[in-house]
Amino acid sequence: MTVPCASVGAVNVNYNASEKLTTTASYSNFQTFTNVKPQFQYINQLTPYDNLDTLNFMQLSQNANVNINYVLGRDPQLPQNLNVNLSFQDAFDKQGGIITKGNNSQFYNLASTYSRTNVKKAYTLSRALNMTYNTIGTTQMITAGPTLMANKQLFEKKVQTGASVSYNITHNLEAVQGQVALLRVNGGYSYKKKHLLNLSAVTMYRTMNNREAQNDVTVNLSYNYNF
Structure with a gap:
């Protein structure tokens, strides 16, 4: 019970x-x-x-x-x-x-x-x-880092573009545990306020203690229709 x-x-x-x-x-x-x-x-x-x-x-x-x-x-x-x-x-x-x-x-x-x-x-x-x-x-961790971002509208605000880059580092007050560098880009196109096409890409480079470095790339394409 x-x-x-x-x-x-x-x-x-x-x-x-x-x-x-x-x-x-x-x-x-x-x-x-x-x-x-x-x-x-x-x-x-x-x-x-x-x-x-x-x-x-x-x-x-x-x-x-x-x-x-x-x-x-x-x-x-x-x-x-x-x-x-x-x-x-x-x-x-x-x-x-x-x-x-x-x-x-x-x-x-x-x-x-x-x-x-x-x-x-x-x-x-x-x-x-x-x-x-x-x-x-009993574990203590600190993660810190900067990010830069930019967004721009084109062609009478029909096209939305953006990009950002960031970096952060993690340590446990004794030694560095890992680092991550990230780049994002995205773009969107709106047609007659009903059709919306989006494309985004992310690439990430990551290092961690006692592990091999990893480099990942992700791309997404989406379409939305508003009734």
């Missing part, structure tokens, strides 16, 4: 300090509790007093996020934007009131993006920096 129950709490706050500066913050937690008594304890017992113990298992997680967006410059034809996002997640298990060793994890993620758009020429250039720190049990 299993008796589960759950509880959820969440709060969100939005604050517009000015026309240029916007901040949002959120927090949530989730808790599940399960009281388990396997059916074979009933099947295999000799008396009604055998196997009285049950398993009390609890999973808890909490999430927090802060987002800051700031508009740079005053020219509406050349808008610039700076965005910073920080997120946190904590999750762990409890069994019999004790946190299970090796089953707790924490994730911290920081992402910052600067973008500049030319409305007249219909293109956007962006630069981003991402960093993630996580602990799973």
